[in-house]
Amino acid sequence: MDALKLSYENYGKEFVEANRYESFAPVRECSCRSRWYVDGSTYFRDVADTLEAAREEIFITDWWLSPEIFLKRPALDSEYWRLDQVLLRKAKQGIKVYVMLYKEVEMALGINSFYSKQKLMQHDNIKVMRHPDHASSAVLFWAHHEKLVVVDQNYAFVGGIDLCYGRWDDFFHRLTDLGSVADLERAGHFQAPVTSSTPAGSQLPHTLLALAQGTNMVTIGTVTNAEQAKELPVEMQPHVMSGDVVDAALAQDGDGSEHGEPDEELPMKGETPPTHRRRIMRNMVRMREVASVWSHGIADRSRRHLHRGSSDAEGEDGPAAAAEEAVVAEKAPQAQAAPVTAAVVAAEAGMLDEVDANRVKKLTAKLWFGKDYTNFIVKDFSALDAPFMDQIDRRSVPRMPWHDISTGVVGSAARDVARHFIQRWNAVKVEKLRFNMDYEFLLPKGYQTCDSIPEVLSTPSYKTKCQIVRSASQWSAGIKDTEDSIQQAYVDLISRARHYIYIENQFFISLCGINADVSNRVCEALFQRILRAHKDGRGDGSKFRVFVIVPLLPGFEGQVGTAGGTAIQAITHWNYSSICRGQFSLLKRLQDRGVNDPTEFVSFHGLRTHSELGGKPVTELIYVHSKLMIVDDDTVICGSANVNDRSMMGNRDSEVCMVVEDLEFDEGVMNGEAVKVGKYAGAMRRHLFKEHLGLLETPNDDVDVNDPISDAFYKGVWLKASSKNTDVFEKVFRCIPTDSVKSFAQLQTFQAEVPLVLSYPSRAKEMLKDIRGHLVDLPLEFLESEDLTPDLGTKEALVPTYMWT
Incomplete structure (x- = not known):
C-alpha cells in the first residue's frame, strides 16, 4: 500500500487530476527534446x-x-x-x-x-x-x-x-518519376559499359530480362518468345515478370561514348556457354530474388503469402494462387511496369564492378514504386495486393505531390x-x-x-515543453467521457496569439457563430481574434496576420462538374461555406463587422507545381495533408487533426496532436520590432515559408522571411508571389480551380479552350520561368454560382451531413 500511495502521489496523480485543455496528459515542462x-x-x-x-x-x-x-x-x-x-x-x-x-x-x-x-x-x-x-x-x-x-x-x-x-x-x-522507363518503341538491348574487369573486345550480354509492353514475350539476348525460352537450360529460364527496357542513355559510359558491337546470341540447349556466360547463369537465382523487389505484381511474393494466410487458400501453388497469378498476368499489359531493368538486375547480381554498378542503379532507381506513384484524383487506390504494379501510366500522368x-x-x-x-x-x-x-x-x-534516454538520431532537436492532446471517446479509446483537448488547444492558442497565426490543414470546415451543421469553434476563434486586431489596429497601427494553406481541391477521385466529382464538390462546398460564402463564413462576417478588406489580416492559399513529362510541360496541385498551426514563432500544435468536426469534436474520429512550446529563444523581429522567437517554432515556420516561396531550391538573399507580418514581407513578398504564380499557371495551363470559372457552364467553356501550353509551347515554357516556389491563391470565387451539395439520388446524398463536416 505504501508503494502504491507513493506512486500515486509522485507520478500517478497527474492522470486523475485536471490538466490544461482537459487533456489526459499534463504539460511536460522538461525532459522533452x-x-x-x-x-x-x-x-x-x-x-x-x-x-x-x-x-x-x-x-x-x-x-x-x-x-x-x-x-x-x-x-x-x-x-x-x-x-x-x-x-x-x-x-x-x-x-x-x-x-x-x-x-x-x-x-x-x-x-x-x-x-x-x-x-x-x-x-x-x-x-x-x-x-x-x-x-x-x-x-x-x-x-x-x-x-x-x-x-x-x-x-x-x-x-x-x-x-x-x-x-x-x-x-x-516532383511530378515525375520515370527512373529507367524508356519509350518501348525504341526498345533495344542493354549494353553495359566496358570496365576495368571486362576483357578488351568483349561485352556483357544485351538485355537480360525484359517484358515487352502489351505482351508476355520474354527477351533474353535474342530469344524472343516464351517457347524459345523453355529451350534454355533450367538455370537460365527466366522468372517471367514485367520490366522496363533500359534507356539508350544507359548503353553509354560516363563520357557518352558507345563501345563494341552487339554480342552474339546466348547459347541454346546442349551448347557449352563461354566463361562469362556461365557466370551469368550462376547469378540467375540471385537475379530472380532481386527482381522480385522491383517486379510488376506477377513476381510479387507478398501476394502469394496473402493466399497462404487466407482461409480459402489451398497453398502457395494451389488453385487460388494460380488463379490470382492468371488475373494479374492478364492485367499486366495495361499497367506501366515497376522498375525492373536489366541494368538494375545486372548491378544487383554482381555482374558489374562496384563503380559501374552504383552508377547504373542510381540511374535506374525510382523513388516511388508501383502503387506509391499515385494521383488519387485521377484514380483512387485498388489492387493493393499487387503493390509493385503501377495503377496509373507514369509516362503520361504526373503524380500528385x-x-x-x-x-x-x-x-x-x-x-x-x-x-x-x-x-x-x-x-x-x-x-x-x-x-x-x-x-x-x-x-x-x-x-x-x-x-x-539516449539519442538515436542526428536530426536537430530542440528543448521544449510539450503536451499531448487528443480527440477520444468511448468508442475509440474505451474512456467514459469524451475528450476534445485538441479543439480546446486550438481555440486557446488562437485567442492568445500576439503577432500571427499560420495554419496548414487538409480541410477548413468550421463556420462562424452558432450553426447546426458545423459545431467546432476554430473559425469563431479566428473571427474574434481578427476582429480584435482590426479594432486594435485603428489605434496603434499594430499588425496581425493569419496565413491559411489548404488543398486547391479535396482529395477524392473524380472531376469537378461530372457525376464522379460529387464528393469533391461536397467538401468544396463546406470549405467555401466556412471561408467566404454565406452568412456564417469567416470573410463575410468580418466584412459585416466593418473589416472592409479582410486580406489585410487573413489570406488563403494552395500549392501547385509544374514540370515536364514526355517533353511537354505539365502541372498538378500539391496536396496539402498537413494538420499544423504555428503561433508567434514560439508555439506549435501538430498532429492528425483536421479543421473539421470529425477531428475536433472528440466523439467522432480519433486523433492525437502535440502542443510544443519553445524553451530556447533567438533574437527575432515582428513588424520591424525586436522580439524573442523560439528556436523550434521559428525554424519550422521559416523553413515552410522558404519551401513555399521556392527559396530552398533557389536561395535568394533579397527575400527575408524573418519578419512574417511586416507589409514588406506580407504584401511585397508573400501575396505578390502567390498572385504572380497563380496568374502564370492559369495563363499557361488554364488549370482549375480558378476564379475565372463561376458556374458549370463556364467550366465547360473554359476547359474547351486550348491552353497556351499547347497552342504556343515555346511561349508557355518561357512564362513558366517566372514562377517562384509553389504558393498560389485559393480561388474564392470558383463555382460560386453553383450549389455544390450532393444532388438527390446520388449515393453521396444518402449519407448524413456530418459525414462531410
Whole structure:
C-alpha cells in the first residue's frame, strides 16, 4: 500500500487530476527534446532509424499502413528498408511489435487493412489488431485517424503522415518519376559499359530480362518468345515478370561514348556457354530474388503469402494462387511496369564492378514504386495486393505531390503518447480478443528515467515543453467521457496569439457563430481574434496576420462538374461555406463587422507545381495533408487533426496532436520590432515559408522571411508571389480551380479552350520561368454560382451531413 500511495502521489496523480485543455496528459515542462519534419522524406528516414534502434517494443497506429513502402529512398539496398522487412527483422531479434489499424468500411474505402494485417504478421512477435468492427459496434462513420510511431516508450512520432503509399516526398515535390522507363518503341538491348574487369573486345550480354509492353514475350539476348525460352537450360529460364527496357542513355559510359558491337546470341540447349556466360547463369537465382523487389505484381511474393494466410487458400501453388497469378498476368499489359531493368538486375547480381554498378542503379532507381506513384484524383487506390504494379501510366500522368508535417519527441511526452496507445490497445483487446492469450495486455512505463534516454538520431532537436492532446471517446479509446483537448488547444492558442497565426490543414470546415451543421469553434476563434486586431489596429497601427494553406481541391477521385466529382464538390462546398460564402463564413462576417478588406489580416492559399513529362510541360496541385498551426514563432500544435468536426469534436474520429512550446529563444523581429522567437517554432515556420516561396531550391538573399507580418514581407513578398504564380499557371495551363470559372457552364467553356501550353509551347515554357516556389491563391470565387451539395439520388446524398463536416 505504501508503494502504491507513493506512486500515486509522485507520478500517478497527474492522470486523475485536471490538466490544461482537459487533456489526459499534463504539460511536460522538461525532459522533452522535440523535432519537426516537413514532408515525408526525412520523417520516413528517422522513423526507419528509430525502429532500427528498438530494444524492447514498437507501437504503430495509422489510418492506413502499406507494408511494402520503402522508408529510405532511393531503395538501392534491395528490401532492407522496406517497412514490413524492418518490422520482421526486429521481431526476429526479439522485439515486440504492436500495430493497430483502422478497419475501414470496405464499400467506401479501398485501403485493404486486411491485406496489411496479413502481410505484417510474419512472426509471433508481431501482433496486429483492426478496429472497429462496424456491425457489432455500430460505428459506421468514424475512423481511427491517428498517425503514431512509438519505440521503447521513449521515442514518439506524432503527425499527419501515415506509413502508406503516396506520402513520401520532399520539398522538390516532383511530378515525375520515370527512373529507367524508356519509350518501348525504341526498345533495344542493354549494353553495359566496358570496365576495368571486362576483357578488351568483349561485352556483357544485351538485355537480360525484359517484358515487352502489351505482351508476355520474354527477351533474353535474342530469344524472343516464351517457347524459345523453355529451350534454355533450367538455370537460365527466366522468372517471367514485367520490366522496363533500359534507356539508350544507359548503353553509354560516363563520357557518352558507345563501345563494341552487339554480342552474339546466348547459347541454346546442349551448347557449352563461354566463361562469362556461365557466370551469368550462376547469378540467375540471385537475379530472380532481386527482381522480385522491383517486379510488376506477377513476381510479387507478398501476394502469394496473402493466399497462404487466407482461409480459402489451398497453398502457395494451389488453385487460388494460380488463379490470382492468371488475373494479374492478364492485367499486366495495361499497367506501366515497376522498375525492373536489366541494368538494375545486372548491378544487383554482381555482374558489374562496384563503380559501374552504383552508377547504373542510381540511374535506374525510382523513388516511388508501383502503387506509391499515385494521383488519387485521377484514380483512387485498388489492387493493393499487387503493390509493385503501377495503377496509373507514369509516362503520361504526373503524380500528385504530397505536402505533410510531423513531429518527433523524446522523453516524458513520448511516454504519454505510449500511454495513449496502450489505453487504446487494451480497450480493443477487451472488446475483441478478451480471451485470446496470444494478444497480451500492455503496460505503460514510469516517468522516473525520462531524463536519461539516449539519442538515436542526428536530426536537430530542440528543448521544449510539450503536451499531448487528443480527440477520444468511448468508442475509440474505451474512456467514459469524451475528450476534445485538441479543439480546446486550438481555440486557446488562437485567442492568445500576439503577432500571427499560420495554419496548414487538409480541410477548413468550421463556420462562424452558432450553426447546426458545423459545431467546432476554430473559425469563431479566428473571427474574434481578427476582429480584435482590426479594432486594435485603428489605434496603434499594430499588425496581425493569419496565413491559411489548404488543398486547391479535396482529395477524392473524380472531376469537378461530372457525376464522379460529387464528393469533391461536397467538401468544396463546406470549405467555401466556412471561408467566404454565406452568412456564417469567416470573410463575410468580418466584412459585416466593418473589416472592409479582410486580406489585410487573413489570406488563403494552395500549392501547385509544374514540370515536364514526355517533353511537354505539365502541372498538378500539391496536396496539402498537413494538420499544423504555428503561433508567434514560439508555439506549435501538430498532429492528425483536421479543421473539421470529425477531428475536433472528440466523439467522432480519433486523433492525437502535440502542443510544443519553445524553451530556447533567438533574437527575432515582428513588424520591424525586436522580439524573442523560439528556436523550434521559428525554424519550422521559416523553413515552410522558404519551401513555399521556392527559396530552398533557389536561395535568394533579397527575400527575408524573418519578419512574417511586416507589409514588406506580407504584401511585397508573400501575396505578390502567390498572385504572380497563380496568374502564370492559369495563363499557361488554364488549370482549375480558378476564379475565372463561376458556374458549370463556364467550366465547360473554359476547359474547351486550348491552353497556351499547347497552342504556343515555346511561349508557355518561357512564362513558366517566372514562377517562384509553389504558393498560389485559393480561388474564392470558383463555382460560386453553383450549389455544390450532393444532388438527390446520388449515393453521396444518402449519407448524413456530418459525414462531410
